[in-house]
Amino acid sequence: MDSFDVVVIGAGAAGMMCAIEAGKRGRKVLVVDHAAAPGEKIRISGGGRCNFTNIHAGPANFISANPHFAISALRRYTQKDFVAWVEREGIAYHEKTLGQLFCDDSAKQIIEMLTRAMRANGVELRLRTAVEKIEKTESGFRLALPHGTVTCASVVIASGGKSIPKMGATGFGYEIAQQFGLNIIETRPALVPLTFEIKTLERLKPLAGVAVDAVAACGKTKFAEAMLFTHRGLSGPAILQISSYWREGQAITVTMAPGVKLTEVLKAARGSRGKQAVITVLADHLPRRVAQMILDEIGAPNNVGDLSDKLIARIDEAVNAWTVKPVGSEGYRTAEVTLGGVDTSQLDSKTMAAKDVPGLYFIGEVVDVTGWLGGYNFQWAWSSGWVAGQAV
Structure with missing residues (x-):
């Protein structure tokens, strides 16, 4: 029977980060994942270039039943810390809109950076290895794996959420949390069409x-x-x-x-160039097909000079206050992340440890901390993984 100080379940961003930090501290670490390769979500992210963080990342960019929970981890390991590591590795990157940072070349560079660091710090990685059972023991935990049993002092759940099931995502982490008496904040697809x-x-x-x-x-x-x-x-x-x-x-x-006062634009056009087509005026401010559909539905005249104040107001509302009620989302199939997760009231924000289950930790997407689109969820993975790695 193999024995480890730490077993990390999940070879994603958070799990690998935690394993690296624990390995640096001299801990004997095993990472297991049922996938065939580590970091699959990293690989496909950002169109294959990995939006690995955001220069504006802070607590305000995250959704949680307890909005204060993420503060400690995000402050102790920041986006600047991760960017500094990327730079030390010589990985070229660039900023896109709204502070999003992407690799110039490939997301695989981030995966290679992480796996290289795991090897350098003595972390063992076992892929195609599903955890069949976890039991609490007097000294820690016993895990049943396909090819035998391992024991450890600490278990870190970094198994992610339910998003993108075709890549193997499951509710495993939530099941383990419930097995040990932790509450789950209702989960739902997020960052989804x-x-x-x-x-x-x-x-x-x-x-x-x-x-x-x-x-x-x-x-x-x-x-x-x-x-x-x-x-x-x-x-x-x-x-x-x-x-x-x-x-x-x-x-x-x-x-x-946005930023266009259509009422003023249309009234000005009506007064100065009344014979101009309404579609021509609108097409200066939004796609022509959208403009045409709006005008067809309203029943607007062809020439801007024939628009009444009432019609102008209706056009403005249709463009700049279009209200529609979705019936649903595309679900976990295309959702980038899972909203909700392990209740943070039962976790220590400084270590990510379960308060009532010594040696059990939850990090990354499985926790009820969900970032905005644009690298924020990766930063939560790095930050939560890092702080757990200092404690396990």
Whole structure:
């Protein structure tokens, strides 16, 4: 029977980070994962270039039943710390919009950086190895693996959430938490495209594939990024962001010409160039197909000079206060992360340890801490993995 100081379940971003830090402290560490390769979510992220962090990452960019829980980990291991490591490894990177950092070359460079560090610190990695059973013992834990049993003093659950099941995502981490008496905050798909009912889809069918810079709002929360019409509903960064705040039965409001006072634009055009087509004026501020659909539905005249104040107000509302009620989302199949997870009230924010189960830790996506789109969830993985690695 093999014996370890620490067994980390999950060879993703958080799990590998934790294993590296524990290995640096001289701990005998085993990482197990049922996947065939480590860091699969890292590999596919950012279009294969890995949006590995965000220069603006901070507690305000995360959703949790306890918004203060993430503060300690995010402050102790910051985005600057991870970027410094990337730079030491000679990995070229660049900033995209809103502070998002991507590899110039490939996400595989981040995976290689992590696996290289695990080897350098004596971490053993076993892939294609599912954990069949975990039991608490007087001295720690006993884990049943396909090829035998291992014991350890500490177990770290870094198994991720339910998002992207085709890559092997399961609810394993939540099951283990419940086995040991921890509460689970309701889980749901997050950072996910939203879907419409059939009548709305039929109406919007001609817009599939059209993108527009927009502000998507749900309640008091709003995000200004690109939006994409799809054959199932809406996608794009603005919609993925707002999906984490949207709930069934709620409407979202979209501004499709942000910063443009369309009422003033149309009235000015009516006064100075009345014979110009309304579609021509609108097409200066949003995609022509979107503009045409709005005008067709409103029944607007061809010439801007024939617009009444009432019609102008209706056009402005249709463009800059378009309110629609999604019926659902595309689910875990395309969700980038899982909202909810292990209740943070039962975890120590400084170590990620379960308060009532000595030696048991939860890190990364399995915890009820969910970041915005744009590298924030990777930063949570690095930060939570790092702090656990200092404690196990």
